Amino acid sequence: MICAFTGHRPERLPWGRNEDDLRCAALKTLLRRTVREVYDRGFHTFLCGMARGCDQYFAEAVLAAKADGAQDAQLCALVPCPSQPDGWDEASTADVKGTETYYCDETGVRLENSWVYDYAPDVDQDDINSDDDEHWYYLKSSGKAATGKKSNVKGQTYFFDEEGKMLTGWVVKTGSNGYTQAWNDDDDTDGHFETTLSELNASEIHFCGDEDDGHMKKDKWVKAYSNTQYGEDDDDNDKYWFWINKSGDVYVPDDSKETGIGATRYKLDDCEGDTFDDQFKEDNYDDDDNTIGLTMYEKKINSKTYYFNANGQMLSKFVKTDASDEEDGVAKMYYLGGWDDGYRKDGSQTIKDEAGTAARFYFATSDNKDEGYFNAAGINGAKSGKLYSDGLLVTADDDKYEIKDVTIYTVAEGQTTATAQVASYIVNKSGSIQTAAKEYKDDDDVVVDATGFSFSGTKGALYKSFNTSTVATGSNATK
Numbered sequence: 001m002i003c004a005f006t007g008h009r010p011e012r013l014p015w016g017r018n019e020d021d022l023r024c025a026a027l028k029t030l031l032r033r034t035v036r037e038v039y040d041r042g043f044h045t046f047l048c049g050m051a052r053g054c055d056q057y058f059a060e061a062v063l064a065a066k067a068d069g070a071q072d073a074q075l076c077a078l079v080p081c082p083s084q085p086d087g088w089d090e091a092s093t094a095d096v097k098g099t100e101t102y103y104c105d106e107t108g109v110r111l112e113n114s115w116v117y118d119y120a121p122d123v124d125q126d127d128i129n130s131d132d133d134e135h136w137y138y139l140k141s142s143g144k145a146a147t148g149k150k151s152n153v154k155g156q157t158y159f160f161d162e163e164g165k166m167l168t169g170w171v172v173k174t175g176s177n178g179y180t181q182a183w184n185d186d187d188d189t190d191g192h193f194e195t196t197l198s199e200l201n202a203s204e205i206h207f208c209g210d211e212d213d214g215h216m217k218k219d220k221w222v223k224a225y226s227n228t229q230y231g232e233d234d235d236d237n238d239k240y241w242f243w244i245n246k247s248g249d250v251y252v253p254d255d256s257k258e259t260g261i262g263a264t265r266y267k268l269d270d271c272e273g274d275t276f277d278d279q280f281k282e283d284n285y286d287d288d289d290n291t292i293g294l295t296m297y298e299k300k301i302n303s304k305t306y307y308f309n310a311n312g313q314m315l316s317k318f319v320k321t322d323a324s325d326e327e328d329g330v331a332k333m334y335y336l337g338g339w340d341d342g343y344r345k346d347g348s349q350t351i352k353d354e355a356g357t358a359a360r361f362y363f364a365t366s367d368n369k370d371e372g373y374f375n376a377a378g379i380n381g382a383k384s385g386k387l388y389s390d391g392l393l394v395t396a397d398d399d400k401y402e403i404k405d406v407t408i409y410t411v412a413e414g415q416t417t418a419t420a421q422v423a424s425y426i427v428n429k430s431g432s433i434q435t436a437a438k439e440y441k442d443d444d445d446v447v448v449d450a451t452g453f454s455f456s457g458t459k460g461a462l463y464k465s466f467n468t469s470t471v472a473t474g475s476n477a478t479k
Helices: 022-040 054-067
Strands: 002-005 045-048 074-077 114-119 134-139 150-153 156-159 170-173 179-181 205-207 220-224 240-244 261-268 280-282 294-301 304-308 318-321 333-335 347-352 358-363 381-383 386-389 401-410 419-428 439-442 445-449 466-473
Touching (some): 002 054, 022 054, 054 074, 205 240, 333 358, 358 386, 386 401, 401 445
Parallel strands (some): 002 045
Antiparallel strands (some): 114 134, 170 205, 220 240, 261 280, 261 318, 401 419, 419 466, 439 445
16 A cells, blocks of 8 residues: 655745754654554555655655664655756755864864864854854764764763754654754743653653763663753752663653553641641642642652653652542552652651651551552551551540541452441540540540440451441542
8 A cells, every 4th residue: 555745845834944943853753653653554655755844754754664664665756857956945955964074173183083072163263252152072983073863982872963063961862863952042942941751752762961971871860950941050940850761761651651640749738737638738830839730650660669740750759649540449648758769658657747747657568458458558547556547647636535537448359449438436646546445534534435335346447446337439439
């Protein structure tokens, strides 16, 4: 089967001839994916008129697919006549590969296998102004600058643009061999700041440090500004942690390959508050203090569990999942450590609130859903004689003993959705659950009369509760 293509010339495109523009990169990425999709559907012959602009983008996409395994893909150039390019302007016909530009030191010796930090070749050295920037270039053994691709230099990987400038910061693939910075601090290219990593749809995203570094990072965590902030040099911006694999690819979730889950970020505002809203403060805000939704993605790294947002930024502190996105219908509270920590915790944890007051938490160490425990989630109910709610220790506030209600979620064997039950407990100032059917006094005053109470012997989160009643059943049972 045959696939034919034509499209706009450069003058009809928003970015004109600037193929380093991220909109152009996104279009090329889409063309590559589409070509591969139609190839997989049986279209192995591709017809192209080879006009300037989109036609040539398409031709490049076919050649990229062929190099990436579509070996029997055929590109047929339907050139209307031998004189087709005769009317093209100089910019359209320039052969940059044929330009031989070298760099010579002050003695006139041509540099080879060397780095040089200088102005671009087209900058008049006698007429340098404040708008001219110096860049790093690598001169190969031939004396020519490395251009338009990634190169191995003394065991490290670097990226260069078509002019030979070393790329830094966030770098994305734009073609079969082309790369560009995913940010730019030039006032004429502000759009680069507005395109997030999740919106780039690039087949490769790398991080290459600052201008005095430049090599691609591999198999490590990197703390950096987001690509929308990277070039702004603003100390008020927060840096984020990103994970980079052994191949140098920055982890950015791909919705076509993995499923995210809705969640809300929280800070521990006041651990001694009476209600959840008193204790926890929502932390889902953008730079303008607008509430935003969060989709998070789970990833194992070095045997630890981390969560990332759609832009590949590691999450920290507390996150509570949306019950509607959980198969069992239970919203779960996780603790991910501090800003420079980030992996999911379990077991007993001591965490300070915003005022510096220490609070005790407990997060389940395994799944025991029929007993009311969900792996790594903050416990609701009893654990080792103590009472918890969303993992936070529940204690008597005013009197020595108080009755506290907690909603418990259990999933019976053979079931997939949870049942929610309100369970009552008698607790003291340390959060210990009291199980005797007697009068509980504070300075000779009876504060809890438990005579005649029948305590549950149920194991798990409901252990030694009383007056338990079913309040909700189903996939949307929430606390």
